[in-house]
Each structure stands twice: as structure tokens, then as C-alpha cells.
Amino acid sequence: MKILITTTDKRHRAALARYAQLIRKALLLLAHRHRFVSRLPKTLLLRPLKQKQDGIGSGNHAIAGYSGATGQYYISLNMDVIKIFGRRTLLDTLAHETAHIAEALKTGQWSHGKYFRELHHEALLCLNGRRGLRKSDT
Numbered sequence: 407m408k409i410l411i412t413t414t415d416k417r418h419r420a421a422l423a424r425y426a427q428l429i430r431k432a433l434l435l436l437a438h439r440h441r442f443v444s445r446l447p448k449t450l451l452l453r454p455l456k457q458k459q460d461g462i463g464s465g466n467h468a469i470a471g472y473s474g475a476t477g478q479y480y481i482s483l484n485m486d487v488i489k490i491f492g493r494r495t496l497l498d499t500l501a502h503e504t505a506h507i508a509e510a511l512k513t514g515q516w517s518h519g520k521y522f523r524e525l526h527h528e529a530l531l532c533l534n535g536r537r538g539l540r541k542s543d544t
Contacts, residue, residue, distance in 0.1 A: 407433070407446045410451040426452050429481065429504050430495070432529040436508040439528065445511045451480035455490050465489075467499045470506035471516075479507050501529035 409426040413419055429452065437443045455469060468483045483505045488496060505526035510516055 408449045408515065409452050412451050415454065418454050421485070421489070422452050422454070423485070424462060425483065425500060428480060428500050428533055432501060432504045432532045433508060435532045436504070436525055436529060437511070440508065440512055440525070441507070442512045447511075449477050450507065451478050453480060453482050455482040455484040467495075468503045470503040470510075472538060473479045479510070497533045502525055502532050504529045 407430065409430050411419060411422045411426060413422065429450070433446070433450070437446050455466065466484060467487050468481060470479070470481045472479050483499075483503075488499070491499070505522055506516060507531070508525045509522045513521065515521075
């Protein structure tokens with residue numbers, strides 16, 4: 407699985423590249439542990455969240471979704487909000503959006519239910535370095 411960064415803004419490209427590595431690590435771990443490796447997309451788009459006129463964004467830290475028009479999963483991050491986060495909030499946001507993608511791949515649902523919370527918890531442990539990938543997971 408490849409994470410494709412879709413921005414021409416050089417300010418955001420380096421940060422998104424770092425976040426892409428973390429998202430890929432967590433999503434691979436979840437895919438192996440929850441047995442949906444065969445459903446992983448070939449590419450996942452990672453992009454900045456489009457800003458509103460006031461420059462604050464949509465009020466969201468991030469959004470995960472699926473575009474029926476392109477057939478691709480994506481994660482959009484509000485870069486103005488993300489850059490002021492502490493590490494803890496940043497990792498929680500990345501784990502949260504990764505869990506949404508994982509739940510959608512496994513069950514076809516987008517929720518904040520029990521299974522989502524389990525996926526989010528595992529992704530957060532992975533991103534905090536408490537539960538890394540085994541060699542067999544790569």
C-alpha cells in the first residue's frame with residue numbers, strides 16, 4: 407500500500423510525508439491483526455484539508471473518507487490546526503482517521519462504535535511505540 411501525498415504546497419509536503427509513514431505503519435498493523443490485508447487499497451491519498459475563507463478550515467482536525475468518483479480512500483488534515491497540536495493530540499488524530507479507514511475496509515461502516523474504538527486504541531498504541539509491527543506484518 408502506497409500513501410500518495412497530494413499537495414503542491416512545499417510547507418505541507420514534508421509534514422505530510424512524516425504523517426504518511428505513521429499512518430501506513432498503523433494501517434498495516436490493523437490490517438494484519440484484523441485480517442483485511444487483501445482489502446487494503448493500492449493507494450491512500452493524504453492531503454491538506456481545504457481551507458474556508460476565514461482561514462480556519464472546516465472546524466475539523468481531519469477527515470477520512472472514500473471518494474466514489476475516484477474510487478480512492480483519503481485522509482485530509484487541517485494543517486493550520488495540526489501544526490499547533492502537541493504530539494499527543496497529533497498522534498490521536500492520526501490514529502482516529504486511520505481507524506476510520508480500517509473500519510471502512512473491514513466492515514464497510516464509518517462509525518464511532520465499539521469496533522472503531524478498538525481499532526483506534528490499537529492504532530494509538532502502535533503510533534505511541536507501545537505495539538509495533540512484527541516482521542511478519544510487513
